[in-house]
Amino acid sequence: MLAAASLPLAGATLARPALAQSRRAATLRLVPSTDLVSLDPVFSTALVAVQHGYHVFDTLYGVDAKMRPQPQMAEGASVSDDGRVWSIRLREGLRFHDNTPVRAADCAASLERWSRRDTFGRAYGAAVDRYDSSDDRVLRIHLKRPFPRLLDAIGKPHSSPAFIMPERLARAAPDQPVTEMVGSGPYRFLADELDSGNLVAYARFDGYKPRAGAPEWTSGGKVANFERVEWRIIADKATGVAALQQGEVDWVENLPADLEPLVARSRQVKVENADPLGTELVMRFNHSVAPFNNPALRRFVMAVVQQPDYLATVTGGNSQDWRECKAMFPCTIPGVEELGREDFSSLAGDPARMAEALKRTGYAGEKVVIINAADSAAIAPLGLVTADRLRRAGLNVDLQDMDWGTLLQRRLSKAPADQGGWSIYHSTWPGIAIANPVLNTTIRGEGAAGWPGWYESAEMERLTAEWLSATADAERERLMREAHALALRDVPSLPLGIYFPKTAYRADLQGVLGGSVRYPWNVRRV
Template identity: 75%
Template sequence: MKLLPAAALPMPALGQDTRSRTLRFVPSTSLVSLDPVMSTALVAVQHGYYVFDTLYGVDAQMRPKPQMAERHEVSDDGRSWTIRLREGLRFHDGEPVRARDCAASLERWSRRDVYGRVYGAAVDRYETPDDRTLRIHLKRPFPLLLDAIGKPHSSPAFIMPERIVKAAPDTPIKEVIGSGPYRFLANEFDSGNLVAYAKFDGYKPRDEAPEWTSGGKVAHFERIEWRVITDNSTAVAALQQGEVDWLENLPADLEPLVARSRDVRIENADPLGTELVMRFNHTTAPFNNPALRRFVMQVARQVDYLATVTGGNPKAWQECRAMFPCPIPGVQELGRDQFGRLAGDEKAMREALKATGYKGEKVVILNPADSTALAPLGPVTAALLQQAGLNVDLVDMDWGTLLQRRLSKAPVEEGGWSIFHSTWPSIAIANPVTNTTLRGEGAKGWPGWYESAEMERLTSEWMNATDKGAQERLQTEIHQLALRDVPTLPLGIYFPHTAYRTSLTGVLGGSVRYPWNVRRA
């Protein structure tokens, strides 16, 4: 493939010293939502970690670790948690971080996030006896409280100023002010082109070594620029020629070319991988029919999707015929006999389709043409469903437009939709509570709006089980119910690669690309 010259990429005029203190990063998609609590999009979460901080983070074993918190105490009956804030925490506007900011942030987050709603249902009230003390009173013991407020992805419990939270209780925030290592430069924000951040000199990092979202978040660059480059060839050429420093996701088809460069390092971004998923709209025909959703599960071959996304590199993906990510310890492939069992058998597919009661309704697939990871998936699904006998319309658009259109519950003839594809870091959907793709919350849940009182009941029982054996039994029941209802169709696990100039050191692993600890050698 011919690479476009990096000179085609517009860059600001910077002096040599300014360039050395500026990190230029190419995100995988445009940043549309600036509120990482309102949006589950990976790019919004990544933006959130630049600007905001959390009371607790996690290490690589997903163990909660104090972050903004100094320590905590739990009452003997398990119904009161007292969290003491670290001294010297400040927001980017100069105001100190107070316990009431934390209470307001947690309350808002608990109405939006799938884990947060479980946590929020257990909360009776918040108490802030002084500026550094947050007391959470519970209706019942909630042993996984720190796991909830410390979850790394998606929609982490980011702490924001109380005044901003209360001005936007159920709408996106109007001001992007946090207490994280970088300040968002709102005056330079140009969605689809540039996102800029400046080092926050008032940030006080922890003393521990950084690991995932925990430890010392030391900012070594004075400025970080996100350069949105939708053409993969241009992005790779810019990286090779040093016009940018870091590509969030390296396109699989260009990896062999980049691998020959001595000035670029390629790494597996997340050892637990990322799950590709096909999300159905449960509120309108034809996928309000569970038999048709099961049919798609039986005709789709994961290898077709995985090979497309990874450029055919078998070391970069893993088939996973399960409703939970296989890299997570304990997950079993309970769908081994169902996933793809009719694939390639046209006669069997036609007969099975007829048995679903499908009446020829149009299937509208929303496809984000500007996303390296997602753009190839829409055409694979369109070809598959057309071969199987469905009436398919593949609609290309940018990711931001897709995020807006997927909120519509209208019939497809009135601007609605049937299918979109997405990705989830395995760690974000590792258990029944956090697995947004399976939760049956209906209108409160992820677009697609799968509703199942049975799924929610089993999830609640799993959450409250104190015996490991009971949890395993309940997770199996949840898994079997998901195989029957197919809220979302998993398409396998791939291991995205990130690429950066060898002049950078300190790049950390995790579910997103973190800005701290990275420096120029």
């Protein structure tokens, strides 16, 4: 009797490894570059928030590899002869994760909220008169004036994309992040499993209906091949890479350059360029308080630092993985000219000229507080380089290390630098996210409504608005050149060059797509 009673238990014991193996095969385990601090991908421009957003939400339009808008949740769009009424028809059968249908009213509320938060969105929102619908599947956008780049706006792929959420969430205050994650994307956010600093989890949404066709950037068929996606938050990058080598995780989003040799020769791991357009390293100044409310001092910094010093730190010195770009737009974008050849690094290596130039700026020894994201492999070295170069140039520098989440909160402060505020922080921007005057948050002159740092320029905003309205290529090129020249004079932010980040994943994964973030669709295990 005892032996017979033990047989089912023995069978269950034998089944557990197979069950565990099956669950493991059905789960994609990713190590993101940083922890997920803000859940709202419209409220936050952080790369990790955008990546989270593409798991949970979808957009009316996406873009292909040539940055052309393509229907996504939409079947298509039409525009009236006078250019002032756009009609967008939704695909049939779209549903949110709470099993409610996606309606035109949800889309209108989502676009309205997004247009109050995003740089491109605010330009779009200023042209909108009202929304209405002929039925739940047709959204009509009535404009005050023609807005030719409407689909480019609502289909932008990065930095607060126009994600669609239920009306009840989208009607929340635009100055407060949404915390309930209900989208219509390929994966459901598992709020009850969120363990800050450790785990973010998603489950496949079986009600999601992918478009037909192959995926390309943020458009096409977003097929979710895994039942579950887990983000394993591993702050120590070497530990994350070791977990990848041992098969404990499947994917390391951003492979630090100094760890690439550990996996480059492994047959179990693939290493690839993550984004063909590259990622721009950016130094952001605080324009609201001294000392960088002084444009002469910002131009001085542009003249004394050198891009290779920064690029080498994030690429392990491998010059094939980076590109100098003496411009305020990414040089990987077709048509961008290096208009800053005479301005960038013009004083570097000449201490006597540097000292004289600093005197002419009127700098009076004010403290320069650099807040630095010490937990980010791509950002942490930038603060160290800037602190060293500015000290050598004669500035009074205070480098303060913190985690990325703390930095995101600290950068909202407009207090004086020596009273809990800040002077400089560093960030990264995918090239596609800052490709033209309206998208380029790093130089937009929106003041208090814009990116922390709060550069204000009515002239920059005028040029941006004219660029948006221009229909002739020659006119757009002229206006972009004028905006570029203004940015070189005012230095709202300082580009530090472009690097091409590497991503690493287990060799049994196929279908990994390039782009500004790591997309969860199309990936499968073989």
